[in-house]
Amino acid sequence: MLTREQWTEKFVDVIAHASSQLPPDVLAALERGRDAEAPGSLAAKALDSILTNVAMAKGGWQPICQDTGTPLVWIHHPVGTSTRMLTAAFEEAVRQATGKQLLRPNAVDPLTDKNTGHGQAPGIPSVHCEEWDEPGLEVRMILKGGGCENVGAQYSLPNTKLKADRDLDGVRRCILDAVAQAQGKGCAPGIIGACFGGDRGSGFLESKRQLLRRLDDTNPVPELAAMEKELYEQANQLGIGPMGFGGKTTVLGVKVGYLGRLPASYFVSVSYMCWANRRATAKFSPSGEVTWLD
Amino acid sequence: MARLTLPSDEKTIRDLKVGDFVELSGRMITGRDAAHHWLLHGFREEVAPFMKDSVIYHVGPVVKKHEDGHYTFVAAGPTTSAREEPFQADVIGTYGLRGVIGKGGMGPKTLKGLAEHGAVYFHAVGGTAQVLAQAVVKVEQVFQLKEFGVPEALWVIQVKDFPVVVTMDSHGGSLHAEVEKASKAKLEQLLGLSA
Numbered sequence: 001m002l003t004r005e006q007w008t009e010k011f012v013d014v015i016a017h018a019s020s021q022l023p024p025d026v027l028a029a030l031e032r033g034r035d036a037e038a039p040g041s042l043a044a045k046a047l048d049s050i051l052t053n054v055a056m057a058k059g060g061w062q063p064i065c066q067d068t069g070t071p072l073v074w075i076h077h078p079v080g081t082s083t084r085m086l087t088a089a090f091e092e093a094v095r096q097a098t099g100k101q102l103l104r105p106n107a108v109d110p111l112t113d114k115n116t117g118h119g120q121a122p123g124i125p126s127v128h129c130e131e132w133d134e135p136g137l138e139v140r141m142i143l144k145g146g147g148c149e150n151v152g153a154q155y156s157l158p159n160t161k162l163k164a165d166r167d168l169d170g171v172r173r174c175i176l177d178a179v180a181q182a183q184g185k186g187c188a189p190g191i192i193g194a195c196f197g198g199d200r201g202s203g204f205l206e207s208k209r210q211l212l213r214r215l216d217d218t219n220p221v222p223e224l225a226a227m228e229k230e231l232y233e234q235a236n237q238l239g240i241g242p243m244g245f246g247g248k249t250t251v252l253g254v255k256v257g258y259l260g261r262l263p264a265s266y267f268v269s270v271s272y273m274c275w276a277n278r279r280a281t282a283k284f285s286p287s288g289e290v291t292w293l294d
Numbered sequence: 295m296a297r298l299t300l301p302s303d304e305k306t307i308r309d310l311k312v313g314d315f316v317e318l319s320g321r322m323i324t325g326r327d328a329a330h331h332w333l334l335h336g337f338r339e340e341v342a343p344f345m346k347d348s349v350i351y352h353v354g355p356v357v358k359k360h361e362d363g364h365y366t367f368v369a370a371g372p373t374t375s376a377r378e379e380p381f382q383a384d385v386i387g388t389y390g391l392r393g394v395i396g397k398g399g400m401g402p403k404t405l406k407g408l409a410e411h412g413a414v415y416f417h418a419v420g421g422t423a424q425v426l427a428q429a430v431v432k433v434e435q436v437f438q439l440k441e442f443g444v445p446e447a448l449w450v451i452q453v454k455d456f457p458v459v460v461t462m463d464s465h466g467g468s469l470h471a472e473v474e475k476a477s478k479a480k481l482e483q484l485l486g487l488s489a
């Protein structure tokens with residue numbers, strides 16, 4: 001197994017990958033969106049700008065968006081690897097990546113209201129480690145910007161205003177409402193990660209983990225696969241469009257997961273990810289050889 | 295597609311309507327939270343000439359300082375404008391701005407200020423930091439850099455063909471209000487909530 005310093009070096013690569021390019025499924029969805037909009041419309045122009053921007057960033061290893069967001073990281077590690085070491089290695093990787101301008105100094109200490117200057121602070125990055133049976137390591141991360149994080153929403157069911165009961169139809173109503181409330185403010189077209197069940201904390205975390213899924217995958221639970229498809233179609237009928245300029249492309253995908261809940265609680269947690277869905281997945285062999293999965 | 299040169303004048307700006315796609319060229323200034331507070335905390339003589347008849351861009355840029363001391367913008371996409379809602383109309387009135395560039399739109403107080411003073415809200419495409427940085431052809435000077443830091447300082451910049459959309463005009467029109475109204479009506483229909 002590698003040392004902490006060696007892992008830091010590997011993780012900086014993962015961050016560079018995430019900040020300067022979009023995964024192919026997201027790119028394809030943006031292109032499909034542009035082709036669906038009326039030529040010359042504001043929606044088509046906005047998507048054209050976005051696609052040009054993505055191409056420019058990739059060529060020069062420049063950040064796609066200057067808000068490089070919160071690094072949200074999930075690591076699968078073999079039995080016996082120290083999770084403290086992995087977390088510390090990732091924190092150091094964020095500081096180094098910030099020094100190399102792959103990330104913007106994006107962490108503020110709320111007590112002093114001062115920017116820490118190196119991109120790292122308690123809770124930033126947000127690293128989650130989970131053991132698995134394989135000998136190597138898997139790192140999955142997204143950079144989630146502030147503009148889209150600000151429009152996330154959590155609902156407690158039942159909700160009479162939305163006629164949302166404690167069932168799948170109620171879940172669907174909340175998610176659609178969250179998209180409508182967000183308008184274009186989360187840099188639409190967005191990707192919706194949602195979770196029903198859990199508590200207020202775990203529900204939001206699972207909603208974010210859903211954002212790691214590829215846009216073209218299919219939810220293994222048939223009811224949820226159907227719900228995701230229906231929500232994708234309905235959200236795109238709202239007419240919000242890219243940036244809220246109006247148009248057909250309001251969301252690029254909807255992903256729904258669930259967690260167990262208490263009998264007394266029924267939460268629906270919705271995270272909004274902007275079009276700049278900077279996601280990277282890398283697998284490392286025990287000797288540190290990388291395979292990029294996104 | 296319209297082209298517009300900055301500084302501009304009241305008549306040209308009043309001719310702009312919601313939905314117009316415009317490419318801006320000329321001189322403008324940047325500013326976000328710290329700048330807006332500072333601009334209203336006394337009249338800032340030194341920056342006033344750069345604001346008169348021009349626009350303020352809500353952005354926290356990534357800026358590169360070169361060895362000879364000159365600066366270039368590396369990444370410069372718009373930031374959320376709503377945070378300046380309490381101050382924007384006053385800043386427009388006090389300094390004679392003809393517009394604001396940002397993302398997400400602004401509220402009723404700003405919309406009223408736009409009508410009163412003959413100014414518009416230009417929406418840039420959020421997240422397109424590279425495209426927009428490339429349209430910034432020159433950094434002329436900077437105010438309050440030491441005090442506020444790079445993202446919050448007031449940068450005087452020259453832009454060329456900087457792409458924006460008018461989403462709030464000087465006649466009370468707001469694309470944000472229109473889209474919000476239509477999309478919420480559609481939501482009610484999809485959820486079977488309308489009476």
Ligand code: SF4
Pocket residue numbers: 065066067068069144145146147148149186187274275276371372420421422
């Ligand atoms: S919401 Fe996303 S695309 Fe928009 S400014 Fe923030 S990080 Fe960039």
